[in-house]
Amino acid sequence: MKTSRKQYETRSRKYSAESTSPYSSASVSPADSPTDFEIKHPLEHEWTLWYYNHDPQNAWEDNLKEVISFNTVEDFWAIYNHIELASEISDKCDYCLFKKGVKPMWEDASNCNGGRWVYSTPVNRRKSFDGGLDVNWLEVMMSLIGEAFEGSGDLINGAVVSLRNKSDKISIWLGTAYDEDDGIRRIGAILKKRLGLRRDEQLSFEVHRDNQKRINSTAIRPKYQV
Numbered sequence: 001m002k003t004s005r006k007q008y009e010t011r012s013r014k015y016s017a018e019s020t021s022p023y024s025s026a027s028v029s030p031a032d033s034p035t036d037f038e039i040k041h042p043l044e045h046e047w048t049l050w051y052y053n054h055d056p057q058n059a060w061e062d063n064l065k066e067v068i069s070f071n072t073v074e075d076f077w078a079i080y081n082h083i084e085l086a087s088e089i090s091d092k093c094d095y096c097l098f099k100k101g102v103k104p105m106w107e108d109a110s111n112c113n114g115g116r117w118v119y120s121t122p123v124n125r126r127k128s129f130d131g132g133l134d135v136n137w138l139e140v141m142m143s144l145i146g147e148a149f150e151g152s153g154d155l156i157n158g159a160v161v162s163l164r165n166k167s168d169k170i171s172i173w174l175g176t177a178y179d180e181d182d183g184i185r186r187i188g189a190i191l192k193k194r195l196g197l198r199r200d201e202q203l204s205f206e207v208h209r210d211n212q213k214r215i216n217s218t219a220i221r222p223k224y225q226v
Contacts (some may be wrong), residue, residue, distance in 0.1 A: 039074075039075045041072055044153075045099050045100070046069055046070070047071070047098065047099060048067075049064060049095065050094075050095070050098065050104050051093070052064050053093055054090070054091075054092035058080055060105075061105065064096075064103070068154070071100075073145075076141075085130065087134050089162075092164065093162075095137070096159070097145075098157055099157055108179050110157055114207075114208055115146040115208055116171040116174065116206055116208070117171060117205050118169055118204050118205075119170045119195060121162075136170055137170055139194050140172065140195075148190065148194070150193055152186050170195075177205075184205060203223040204225050
């Protein structure tokens with residue numbers, strides 16, 4: 001049986017009560033959203049949703065499409081409720097949520113010196129209600145727009161969910177990989193908690209430049225792990 005969108009939204013509020021930030025994920029809970037959409041609650045940053053549709057006939061950047069930008073809680077939920085869940089898009093496709101003005105590509109000036117925290121999950125857990133792709137992607141989006149990273153949110157540029165044949169990935173992209181060690185590690189630790197991962201489940205931080213230098217599918221050595 002297909003899990004409803006409302007069930008995913010309910011699961012995504014698991015950590016809301018723990019946050020004290022005025023822009024925490026509690027602030028973007030669907031239960032708190034007013035039915036009168038004339039009353040809107042602004043986010044700290046404006047965000048843009050992107051969609052990457054893999055087509056080998058096109059250049060990579062031509063496959064990347066800007067969908068829409070938003071800057072309020074209500075507009076986020078309006079968009080979320082009218083797009084396909086992450087688990088429903090095709091393999092080799094991505095959803096990207098980035099601060100407005102930043103493109104979800106390594107070459108962007110805001111990303112070129114940065115890196116990403118990566119969580120990989122087997123394809124057979126894609127539709128799982130407990131820790132599935134949709135639950136985790138929604139949690140990550142809410143954490144980003146809700147400024148739930150305890151003062152380190154300025155290091156974050158965005159997040160990507162990628163569907164692939166062997167495993168799916170959710171990653172948070174940071175604008176720096178070469179300083180701000182404490183902030184980078186803090187983001188990884190908070191992400192791990194938000195995803196509800198066990199202590200023995202690891203997240204890895206990869207430097208974008210290392211990924212660019214990678215040959216074929218050769219694994220790269222992560223700079224940090226939590």
